[in-house]
Amino acid sequence: MKKWFFALAGVLIYIIGIGIYFSNRVMFMKKKEDEFIKNREITAKRLNPQDFAALPKTESWVDSPSGYPLKCLFIEPHDTNKWVIICHGVTENKVNSIKYSAIFLERGFNTIIYDHRRHGESGGKTSSYGHYEKFDLQAVITKLKKQKGDNLLIGIHGESMGAATLLLYAGMVEDGADFYIADCPFSNFDEQLQYQITKEIPLPAWTVLPIGRAFIRIRDHYWTSEISPIDFVQNIKKPVLFIHSQNDSFIPASMTVDLFEKKQGPKQLYLAVNGAHAQSYNENREEYEQAIDEFLNNYVLAKET
Secondary structure (H helix, E strand, C coil): CHHHHHHHHHHHHHHHHHHHHHHHHHHCCCCCCHHHHHHHHHHCCCCCHHHHHHCCEEEEEEECCCCCEEEEEEECCCCCCEEEEEECCCCCCHHHHHHHHHHHHCCCCEEEEECCCCCCCCCCCCCCCCCCHHHHHHHHHHHHHHHHCCCCEEEEEEECHHHHHHHHHHHHCCCCCCEEEEECCCCCHHHHHHHHHHHHCCCCHHHCHHHHHHHHHHHHCCCHHHCCHHHHHHHCCCCEEEEEECCCCCCCHHHHHHHHHHCCCCEEEEEECCCCCCCHHHHCHHHHHHHHHHHHHHHHHHHCC
């Protein structure tokens, strides 16, 4: 009887321990310090504080449908109806989006950069890797249309979690934007979690993932299986540019290739030769911008002429 009791207690301790560790790791992934991000971008010459400060821009708070405020910057140097919204990755903030914003500002677009939930100046207690973030993105677009009207040409650029978020959003609604650029997204969150488990935890994934998924469901009220861009991408009718570094060891480039192959209609794929995860632009600036120009010229701007 005692052996049975101790065995059961050991199993329960294992389940609770794994569940709390796993769900904490996912929901509260350690963020980079805001000052670190700013200094990194300045040192790499991807951010000039004086030039950025001189840009005409408006701070705006957008109410998330999940009950917290989202800090947005509407950057508007051009008299145009063309806008691009930038979605950063997990652990980053809107400062990381400035370099991508600059690409589109140079091409005559206005831009919006904003902090995802639990990042930067926005509210929210957990990261959900696109599950709740896609509704926040929808709220930002709704705010943009309310302020600037419906006659807009809207693009969305996202990096990592931001890329997954925009694909989930695009597949959820009736193509709420006119084009999308997804840089290093995962195709399926459960597969991504399993991939990371095998690299970081010295236990079989099948003994960890089901427990972790259940604890996330209990604590944050969604199933990780719901975060699956590969199941949404076939619903996207508008053009998508897929980007990934070939040497990405955090999210395999094969996930973006799978997404590209599943997407129907206008699409383009750019696999960067250099760079680790979310480094395609940093390590391949000229080729990255060439891919965006080709995409815009072939699928977006050509329709305006």
